[in-house]
């Protein structure tokens with residue numbers, strides 16, 4: 001398995017506080033069957049000014065430390081970018097990090113309210129050549145209330161990453177139920193840990209992958225944690241076989257499941 005969303009770099013955001021804690025996270029991940037991770041520190045213009053060069057240096061430092069410790073675990077650079085008016089220019093100018101330096105971008109939207117004009121923003125962003133992974137939309141209150149909105153974004157070309165802990169019910173039963181429904185409707189493309197440390201929000205995928213396999217089939221689950229992450233690392237589009245979102249019932253709101 002490859003984890004495409006993990007806060008593994010120390011001292012950059014609310015992830016590990018030290019290199020030792022980064023290494024402890026890697027050991028946890030390895031024991032769980034994860035063989036590599038894209039390091040995705042937050043970027044926010046005010047709170048987390050982590051730019052591409054600093055992330056590249058931190059990843060290289062971690063990579064060398066892993067080699068020195070003889071730990072076979074791959075790390076790639078990335079970032080979890082917050083929505084911002086300057087986002088597109090920041091990426092185009094090389095100031096902000098994409099996933100492994102390619103066209104895939106991990107985007108986090110505000111959780112409480114839908115940003116105005118978000119549908120147009122996403123469409124224009126995709127049209128400008130970016131590939132987009134939406135970070136844990138199951139945690140956004142407006143998606144929880146109206147998952148049809150996410151269906152429209154997926155049909156537009158947005159890829160969806162849900163977080164392992166969400167599927168396992170650690171963020172409450174409603175979010176877990178939404179994850180199950182999204183999986184059933186082929187609206188999930190990536191399962192990631194969003195790991196932040198060794199105590200809470202740990203970098204684990206195995207149990208959630210097993211649950212995803214029960215819901216959507218094991219072949220599907222493997223795509224979420226291996227086939228699709230590999231495509232991102234190689235800067236390729238996703239192989240879409242089996243991933244066309246299922247059409248929604250017209251008369252009965254499909255999302256009224258609780």
Ligand SMILES: [Fe+2]
Nearest residue numbers: 005007080194
């Ligand atoms: Fe994150």
